[in-house]
Amino acid sequence: MWRRLKRWLSNPEVTTKPVEIQRDNIPEHIAIIMDGNGRWAKRRGLPRIAGHHAGMKAIKRVTIAADDWGVKVLTLYSFSTENWKRPPEEVEFLMKLPQEFLAIELDELMQKNVQVRMMGWKDNVPAHTLQAVEEAIERTKNNTGLILNFAFNYGSRLEMVTAVQKIAEAVKDGFLRPDEINEDIISACLLSADLPDPDMIIRTSGEIRISNFMLWQMAYAELFFTDVYWPDFNEELFTQAISEYQGRARRYGGV
Helix, strand or coil: CHHHHHHHHHCCCCCCCCCCCCHHHCCCEEEEECCCHHHHHHHCCCCHHHHHHHHHHHHHHHHHHHHHHCCCEEEEEEEECCHHHCCHHHHHHHHHHHHHHHHHHHHHHHHCCCEEEEECCCCCCCHHHHHHHHHHHHHHCCCCCCEEEEEEEECHHHHHHHHHHHHHHHHHCCCCCHHHCCHHHHHHCCCCCCCCCCCEEEECCCCCCCCCCCCCCCCCCEEEECCCCHHHCCHHHHHHHHHHHHCCCCCCCCC
16 A cells, blocks of 8 residues: 555646536637646656656647647747746756757647747747747748747746837837827737737646736636646646636626
């Protein structure tokens, strides 16, 4: 018994209950804060980078699940503007993951008609990382299926500051009056300007916070938190999140 308990503690099985999904009520845009890679690895006595590598496999699982359910946009919080504070060796490894992931998966993404995008700043991002991402964006730009949007070197406060600066310049140059500034103008100046706002935000690992992610865009998003670490997040949990979304009443401030 103790051996079984020890095995469970070191590698718990993710259990979910069967759910029913209404095909006519699928979230158009799901955004995920992929958290817990390091703790997943620590729990197994592995280096943090092993957790990030395992998390890469979860990206493929969830991308396929989103595509199968008919989700239009899947945004993944891959690297934040604050993640530069992490140890240099970890940052260096994280910068290699897009290259590795896309080298392995790009052909299949093409077959599935997935369009790859990046939402973030290119500043400080290594050339090899940018080259891999830009190649994927170029090769998939005409695809019309799921939009796989990587929020990479992204931070929502910086995004909003940049938007305000653009609007201020437009007012200064006489292209816009202060009384013309509205929600649509602000949204148009964000990095997600041509995407619908997220219908649901998922965060893994048991943390219950947003961590500077799509703060403007998530104004009316449904929030789904799970204790499961990202490398263990699977198709069943993704389906469970959609089911919970469908069980909520979205009133947008009304009754």
